[in-house]
Amino acid sequence: SISSLSLAAALSCAPFFIPESDEEKKIAIILPSKERIPSLEQFYESSGSESRRQPKNPDVVLLNSNSWNFYQSVGAYELINKDYVNPIHEIKVSESCVDGTIGIETQHFEVPSPLKWVVKEAIKHIPNATKIFDKSSTETRGTQQNELEYSELCHSIEKAHLKAALYERIKGISKCEILEGNIEDLETTAENASLVMEGDSKISAKLIVGGDGMHSQIRDIYFPGEPKTNSYSETMFNFSVELENPLANVHQRFLTEGVLTMSPLWDKYAHVQYILPDNIREHKNAELVKEKLVEEINSKFSAPAKYPTLKTLTPPSEYPPLVKKLVSENVESERAWMLHCARYVKDRVVLAGSAAHFAHPITFQNANTSVTDAALLANNILRHLKEARDDIWEENEFKIDYERHSSKNAHAAGISTHLIRQAYSFNCLPLAMMRSIGSGLAEKLGFPLGDVVQAGSGALTHPLAYEWVYLQIRQ
Secondary structure, three states: OHHHHHHHHHHHHOOOOOOOOOOOOOEEEEEOOOOOOOOHHHHHOOOOOOOOOOOOOOOEEEEOHHHHHHHHHOOOHHHOOHHHOEEEOEEEEEEOOEOOOEEEEOOOOOOOOHHHHHHHHHHHOOOOOOOOOOOOOOOOOOOOOOOOOOOOOEEEEEHHHHHHHHHHHHHHHOOEEEEEOOEEEEEEOOOOEEEEEOOOOEEEEOOEEEOOOOOOHHHHHHOOOOOEEEEEEEEEEEEEEEEOOOOOOEEEEEEOOEEEEEEEOOOOEEEEEEEEEHHHHHHHHHOOOHHHHHHHHHHHHHOOOOEOOOOOOOOOOOOOOOEEEEOOOOOEEEEEEEEEOOOOEEOOEEEOHHHOEEOOHHHOOHHHHHHHHHHHHHHHHHHHHHOOOOOHHHOOHHHHHHHHHHHHHHHHHHHHHHHHHHHOOOOOHHHHHHHHHHHHHHHHOOOOHHHHHHHHHHHOOOOOOOHHHHHHHHO
16 A cells, blocks of 8 residues: 555664575565566556557546645655656536535735634644645755645656656665565564465565554454444445546536546546446446446536526536546546554554545545654654664654654544535535635635645644654765
């Protein structure tokens, strides 16, 4: 998963975990037997030419500036092909009940307003909060200024592309061993923790990090009763399309029977996320063929509002370009749900990323909170390693500190996405009018909607400084 690879890359950059031989590595990543490491070469095919490749992978993530700074600090950013990374300036949100579009973009506190002051003051009371509201701050993370400016809300990239760059970086540092196998059990003692693999072989370590995604085996084995889940009775479909014209911003439309989101990729390509409730999922799943799917996406985005004559404070609805054809090799589906573990730490086992928390996917926040988890955990591990104690892995201080800060992000992302999903789940006219008027007032009064989105995507406790960068400078 993203959290595991990101953590391994950060720890590998520090002057610790030096292997005594080429055969013995201090950091290991365990891959399920069926998972294959994506090749970075495929993401450089046709790069720079007039006819760039089609997006083959339907799974796309939207990374904020914190995540890009992290990947620059571990050396993975330089390996990513920028031809296939797309800047996103704004998210345009509309609904099928009343006419209007809400624009969410990155904002700065240049013009005083009471609402901005309230949010800014609230952030001050969060320990180690990132200065997301002060883009002109001279406080940096010890890296050079990222080429991707803070004026962008986020950037889209295929998840396989990101993972391929991380694998390549980890392989280049040569401190991490990548193993394959299926986990059967997990055992801990006072001295170490061991993974019992298929075939009764064991892999022992001082610390095991369960960053194996929302269907985590580590969590299911060692954290019985976890996680607390909230099923929305919805299924999410992911696929890539070619449009009639290039798409500049994210378009999201809340429908009476689901949520439809289109995110820009390179050239005329885009990623589509279509969330449908279970009562029509089987019917829609049977109809997910290329011709009908394209027709349905176009009709859902361009259909007039149920009450188009009612004008509110928001600008008129804006529609994305028409879909020309489906281009991804397959349509991926996943249940839309929210989970959160009460505990991330137990003995010598730590949960990270989607194994510990997962928000409803409508806001694309899970990748960013996973990166923040990796940064927080790496910082805590390296701070304690600097003190050169006999066995820092026995101590709970750094684990609990990680858990406290990670859970703040998880709650921010989980609560914000849950409130958004619930707010748009009621389609009666009075509530639709209240939504539209409230959103319009927020825009007119200068409420920092873009910064709130950033706060809910891991920015609340993302570290202001990276220990691995500091240790490199000290060397």
